[in-house]
Amino acid sequence: MKIVILEDEVLARNRLLRMLDEILPDHEILGMFRSVRDTATFLLNKTVEPDLIFIDIQVEDGNSFELFELVDIKSKIVFVTAYNEYAVEAFRLNAVDYLLKPLKKYQLKEAVDKAKPVLKQSISNMIENNGVYKSRFLIRFANKLHSIQTKEIAYIYSKNKISYFQQWDGSRTASDFNLKDIEPVLNPKHFFRTNRQFIVHIDSISEMTRFGASRIKLQLRPAINEEIIISTEKTKIFKKWLEA
Amino acid sequence: MNSALPYLLFNDANIFKVLTAFFAATTLYFFFKWKDRSYSKKIGLDNLNAESELIYMRNQLNPHFLFNSFNSLIGMMEEGKHEAGAKMVEDLSDFYRIILDYGKRNLVSIEEEFQMVSLFVDIINQRFDDNIHLTISDISDKIELPPLTLQLLIENAIKHNEFNDENPLYISIGVRDNQIFIKNNRRRKNYKVKSTGNGLLNINKRFELLINKSIVINDNEQYFEVLLPII
Numbered sequence: 150m151k152i153v154i155l156e157d158e159v160l161a162r163n164r165l166l167r168m169l170d171e172i173l174p175d176h177e178i179l180g181m182f183r184s185v186r187d188t189a190t191f192l193l194n195k196t197v198e199p200d201l202i203f204i205d206i207q208v209e210d211g212n213s214f215e216l217f218e219l220v221d222i223k224s225k226i227v228f229v230t231a232y233n234e235y236a237v238e239a240f241r242l243n244a245v246d247y248l249l250k251p252l253k254k255y256q257l258k259e260a261v262d263k264a265k266p267v268l269k270q271s272i273s274n275m276i277e278n279n280g281v282y283k284s285r286f287l288i289r290f291a292n293k294l295h296s297i298q299t300k301e302i303a304y305i306y307s308k309n310k311i312s313y314f315q316q317w318d319g320s321r322t323a324s325d326f327n328l329k330d331i332e333p334v335l336n337p338k339h340f341f342r343t344n345r346q347f348i349v350h351i352d353s354i355s356e357m358t359r360f361g362a363s364r365i366k367l368q369l370r371p372a373i374n375e376e377i378i379i380s381t382e383k384t385k386i387f388k389k390w391l392e393a
Numbered sequence: 394m395n396s397a398l399p400y401l402l403f404n405d406a407n408i409f410k411v412l413t414a415f416f417a418a419t420t421l422y423f424f425f426k427w428k429d430r431s432y433s434k435k436i437g438l439d440n441l442n443a444e445s446e447l448i449y450m451r452n453q454l455n456p457h458f459l460f461n462s463f464n465s466l467i468g469m470m471e472e473g474k475h476e477a478g479a480k481m482v483e484d485l486s487d488f489y490r491i492i493l494d495y496g497k498r499n500l501v502s503i504e505e506e507f508q509m510v511s512l513f514v515d516i517i518n519q520r521f522d523d524n525i526h527l528t529i530s531d532i533s534d535k536i537e538l539p540p541l542t543l544q545l546l547i548e549n550a551i552k553h554n555e556f557n558d559e560n561p562l563y564i565s566i567g568v569r570d571n572q573i574f575i576k577n578n579r580r581r582k583n584y585k586v587k588s589t590g591n592g593l594l595n596i597n598k599r600f601e602l603l604i605n606k607s608i609v610i611n612d613n614e615q616y617f618e619v620l621l622p623i624i
Binding site for chain 2: 157158159160161163164167183184185186207209210211212213215230231232249250251252
């Protein structure tokens, strides 16, 4: 999910970012701004359409409802404010949600969930259309083509916008696939999306250690020099998956 | 790391103090809300119209200020900024205690108002990187004025002007030619702020009721200044 934030207070913005890390590990911040002016400039010159914009109502240079006069906004909107008196106007602007400060995680999660029904549907469509999971991937990267069998894959990870298919024999193939698109076409019995960066095969996990209060750190084989940490949110589902 | 922080913090003895103060602030808020009812009745008797009475009441309570501060406070706790958090709770408590102490008084001393606006600006500055510079000239005189007058004017200055690291907001308060002045540099917010203008009207009405004198407003591109007659 591609996100833009309009919030003029650093502490408030950092809180929002921390919560988003937890409830929506697969997000990307396109921009963070303190003023209506800077947000409008960004939106008018953007190359990628944000999926979701978080908007504080009173910001550095005035009232952010003015943003809607300056830019035609197609993204989903969630207002985050300490003022309760703007809710009617917010819903007139088709806001997905109107959250009151102090911000609470469960409310933010509800708002984010409301903002992503289209995405959910597209994934379920893919699964329905295919009926079965992929047994083979045709990977195109630069001017080369590779055909890899799903059973050869130990894990898939993304780094610097490139997805790497790590195979059991130690070889590795780069691709321009998006993990988000790969995840639904893999059998969830065998593969698990641990975080934004990794999809792992159940047999590739060589070691698990507790990390912090409620997270888990993984070691994989073939070994890789990256930290793989399962978020608090996902730990429960992960444990279930291991037992299935 | 982040998600584990709150849990670690709750084990800290410091945070217990912060939470206690937090709870106290909330209690004070609701206590005041209750107490405010009888106060607004009194103002009603003073011929202030219903609308400005409402604005005045809301200004006193300042709920969005309280909720924004709470949001920042939680942020500080999560980031392990114990000292800053404790300072903010102390400031909030002192701020709301002054409002409570005002009670039904028609006049308060200028020292009390100074103390109150200093606390207010300190709290806002913790949230906005010390971008408000408040200067209060030494005033030894026993000057009195209607409660929350300076508070409302400072809030207005913050509400109507854009300020950041490069362009701080400078507010000065003092006495000149037998008048109290509150002056700030002008950098109007580009995108209009929802404002009724009732705050200033309300202050004016109070001075007219009390001493039959009006306040003076100087508004230009460089600065905004309000002159209050001395009672």
